[in-house]
Amino acid sequence: xxxxxxxxxxxxxxxxxxTRPVKVIAVTGGKGGVGKTSxxxxxxxxxxxxxxxxxxxxxxxxxxxxxVMLGLKPVKTLQHVFAGECGLEEVLLDGPMGVKIVPxxxxxxxMVALSPxxxxxxxxxxxxxxxxxDVLIVDTAAGIADSVISFTQAAQDVVVVVCDEPTSITDAYxxxxxxxxxxxxFRFRVVANMTHTPTEGRELxxxxxxxxxxxxxxxxxxxxxxxxxxxxxxxIKRQKPIVELFPRSPASLAFRNLAARAASWPVPVRPGxxxxxxxxxxxxQAHRMAAES
Numbered sequence: 077x078x079x080x081x082x083x084x085x086x087x088x089x090x091x092x093x094x095t096r097p098v099k100v101i102a103v104t105g106g107k108g109g110v111g112k113t114s115x116x117x118x119x120x121x122x123x124x125x126x127x128x129x130x131x132x133x134x135x136x137x138x139x140x141x142x143x144v145m146l147g148l149k150p151v152k153t154l155q156h157v158f159a160g161e162c163g164l165e166e167v168l169l170d171g172p173m174g175v176k177i178v179p180x181x182x183x184x185x186x187m188v189a190l191s192p193x194x195x196x197x198x199x200x201x202x203x204x205x206x207x208x209x210d211v212l213i214v215d216t217a218a219g220i221a222d223s224v225i226s227f228t229q230a231a232q233d234v235v236v237v238v239c240d241e242p243t244s245i246t247d248a249y250x251x252x253x254x255x256x257x258x259x260x261x262f263r264f265r266v267v268a269n270m271t272h273t274p275t276e277g278r279e280l281x282x283x284x285x286x287x288x289x290x291x292x293x294x295x296x297x298x299x300x301x302x303x304x305x306x307x308x309x310x311x312i313k314r315q316k317p318i319v320e321l322f323p324r325s326p327a328s329l330a331f332r333n334l335a336a337r338a339a340s341w342p343v344p345v346r347p348g349x350x351x352x353x354x355x356x357x358x359x360x361q362a363h364r365m366a367a368e369s
Contacts, residue, residue, distance in 0.1 A: 097210075103215050123211055140180035148171065236251065245284055256293070262294055269301075304327075
């Protein structure tokens with residue numbers, strides 16, 4: 077992939093975004109297994125049902141699974157974009173309700189080992205896109221790898237997914253701590269997933285805020301709980317989003333509520349509301365991390 081040139085890149089993205097505001101939401105979690113990809117996919121489809129033009133970027137670069145969850149079979153992925161074999165628009169997949177999917181590679185060590193500058197470089201290809209986007213959802217990898225830091229720091233909204241496991245709360249706190257202290261991320265939106273009682277989500281949120289209030293200067297916003305739902309397992313087996321396959325199930329209703337809340341989150345009308353600003357922040361973050369390494 078060619079070396080980044082931030083001004084030229086931003087100019088190309090201005091041609092893409094024009095004056096259209098784009099909401100950029102990074103969905104992350106401190107550990108694997110909390111269901112962040114399920115949250116990304118179902119929130120995205122629910123937003124599309126509300127009339128939003130949604131794109132999901134699978135940013136788990138070496139262990140991609142958004143396409144698997146939706147039963148899609150990409151011919152080309154971001155790995156081919158990196159190799160210069162195609163443009164980003166050529167790898168886009170059509171998901172449910174017209175959601176556009178940017179698939180990453182799966183089981184490819186070279187994608188996992190990308191440098192911070194290369195993490196930013198993959199987004200340079202967005203300048204060639206002609207498809208309209210209202211909401212860009214970035215489904216990050218688990219943990220606190222460089223790519224997770226880069227994508228979450230660059231997004232407008234960071235959604236942290238937690239579940240009722242001790243390591244989920246401690247790892248979520250570790251991620252929030254790094255993003256806040258080292259990368260100036262102040263606001264985090266918390267989703268409790270796979271809850272078993274009506275109060276469990278609030279209780280998990282209280283556990284997290286008890287620690288963050290004591291040690292960090294952050295604003296945490298509880299944006300909902302997704303109940304444990306046997307239909308979720310059935311949907312995964314059938315490689316369909318639960319909001320499409322079982323639209324009236326408890327989890328589907330929760331995802332729609334989450335999407336409705338996400339749709340109301342403010343989008344800056346200045347350049348911060350455009351994809352180009354997401355790219356510029358991502359590039360700046362990658363360059364800073366590279367300089368420190």
